[in-house]
């Protein structure tokens with residue numbers, strides 16, 4: 001062990017010896033020299049590059065701090081860094097740990113510092129509570145390979161950001177500049193990309209940010225709140241949640257039963273000015289971004305959107321046919337003995353939002369009108385025959401995704417080029433009850449398309465090309481007309497039937513006639 005470390009420090013001092021042994025590509029970054037993985041399939045990868053100081057110790061719960069040192073010797077960038085703290089899972093592709101602010105780069109081989117390739121930065125979803133850039137599903141090899149094949153090469157970057165308690169701790173007792181530090185981590189990663197991407201062969205003036213679900217909500221937050229102004233020029237939002245769906249102020253989290261109160265209880269810390277310093281071993285809780293004057297997000301997203309005072313950049317945004325299904329699956333076949341279906345529906349609605357003050361009985365009455373119990377013999381899109389599931393799925397999809405997209409684009413579409421899709425392709429092998437579910441497009445875009453769904457191969461390539469075109473030209477291509485509030489045409493993404501359809505046809509299945 002000791003001998004090995006002596007040898008490796010000798011190697012990093014004596015670069016000529018190291019050069020002989022080295023096989024991976026190297027980049028000279030602002031923070032030091034990093035060696036990545038040698039090309040595989042024409043793609044070089046640099047994994048686990050730190051873009052901010054480890055947010056540990058006194059930096060826990062604080063806004064990210066730039067790295068203020070240069071690493072000496074050649075740094076090993078061949079393995080993903082930790083995923084941020086959350087329940088461990090093999091789908092994260094890495095262990096979890098608080099020291100998690102790392103990014104990863106996929107680039108074509110044979111690029112040089114003057115290649116000036118456009119850059120796509122990926123922001124993962126996971127309800128602001130889970131997710132990691134190292135998730136094997138977010139392997140950009142196929143996407144970058146495709147960009148090379150069509151002569152529009154791109155560089156792909158994925159970056160971690162803190163989630164749950166560690167990224168979104170909120171309380172009236174917290175300093176406003178530290179609120180939403182998960183979103184601030186994304187800004188820090190984008191700043192790092194600005195300073196370093198040229199070294200990888202990228203063009204810092206051609207950065208597009210792309211996210212899905214809470215990742216798309218994050219992208220929208222970066223646009224609405226302008227905290228990353230000048231760091232990107234285009235945006236892609238798959239199934240955006242709307243960054244702050246109920247925009248609770250930090251004090252919401254302090255109420256009995258809410259996350260901050262739960263954490264104080266679990267840790268034995270007392271409420272008040274000392275609480276923040278006391279939280280040394282905070283367990284994870286479910287959080288959403290928060291809104292407070294002076295913070296990353298000084299006003300409700302709906303107010304900022306209505307004012308039109310957000311970044312005016314080209315955007316792609318879209319939703320899937322059955323966004324809500326996977327989220328309401330817990331209601332399938334629910335035993336309703338002892339209570340009504342309406343009550344079960346109301347409970348589901350309440351459990352879906354943090355800020356209960358918005359769920360008044362008037363609001364619930366409206367929901368009952370728009371999402372009535374249906375004739376079980378009709379079923380919902382996939383004939384589940386389960387009325388409670390169907391209406392909850394329709395409500396959740398509209399509330400969380402479709403309305404967020406429409407609300408933003410109602411204003412944005414007249415201020416900036418906007419391209420909208422509606423994904424309506426059921427992928428063979430998926431669960432029929434869940435339909436064209438949330439996130440079901442990602443295996444197509446990232447690939448590889450599962451063998452059972454090989455029929456989708458060409459369609460998947462078409463979708464990749466739309467995004468690659470956009471990253472290059474800020475336009476997905478001539479097949480996809482711009483969305484305007486006058487025509488309200490969106491692109492239906494369906495195998496063998498990619499065509500424009502009216503936005504009004506987007507509401508889920510049977511509910512569209514009533515919406």
Ligand SMILES: *[C@@H]1O[C@H](CO)[C@@H](O)[C@H](O)[C@H]1NC(C)=O
Nearest residue numbers: 015027028029030032033073
């Ligand atoms: C990296 O770049 C810096 C600044 O340009 C330079 O001083 C340094 O010598 C370079 N290091 C290597 C190993 O190329």
Ligand SMILES: *[C@@H]1O[C@H](CO)[C@@H](O)[C@H](O)[C@H]1NC(C)=O
Nearest residue numbers: 041042043108109110111148
């Ligand atoms: C990179 O350059 C090497 C050596 O010239 C060549 O063999 C390889 O095909 C090139 N790769 C690509 C993707 O062009």
Ligand SMILES: *[C@@H]1O[C@H](CO)[C@@H](O)[C@H](O)[C@H]1NC(C)=O
Nearest residue numbers: 053059065066067068069070
């Ligand atoms: C870098 O920042 C850390 C924490 O903010 C601080 O403790 C350290 O002294 C700084 N180092 C330098 C070289 O400025």
Ligand SMILES: *[C@@H]1O[C@H](CO)[C@@H](O)[C@H](O)[C@H]1NC(C)=O
Nearest residue numbers: 022023024035076077078079
């Ligand atoms: C980087 O780390 C990996 C895993 O520990 C190791 O296999 C590899 O040899 C290291 N590469 C270099 C260049 O040190």
Ligand SMILES: *[C@@H]1O[C@H](CO)[C@@H](O)[C@H](O)[C@H]1NC(C)=O
Nearest residue numbers: 040041045047139140141142
């Ligand atoms: C990504 O996929 C490629 C091709 O399947 C594979 O070679 C590579 O190891 C995977 N992981 C990363 C981090 O690129």
Ligand SMILES: *[C@@H]1O[C@H](CO)[C@@H](O)[C@H](O)[C@H]1NC(C)=O
Nearest residue numbers: 256257258261262264265266
């Ligand atoms: C703290 O949690 C314990 C155990 O769950 C519970 O009995 C107690 O009432 C809680 N206290 C507060 C103030 O919420």
Ligand SMILES: *[C@@H]1O[C@H](CO)[C@@H](O)[C@H](O)[C@H]1NC(C)=O
Nearest residue numbers: 226229230308309310311312
């Ligand atoms: C965004 O911030 C930049 C830099 O501070 C500023 O120049 C620009 O006017 C801002 N845009 C909006 C829409 O607030």
Ligand SMILES: *[C@@H]1O[C@H](CO)[C@@H](O)[C@H](O)[C@H]1NC(C)=O
Nearest residue numbers: 332333334335336337338339
């Ligand atoms: C539903 O719940 C009731 C009351 O708890 C119980 O009596 C009944 O057996 C349950 N029905 C089924 C199908 O589980």
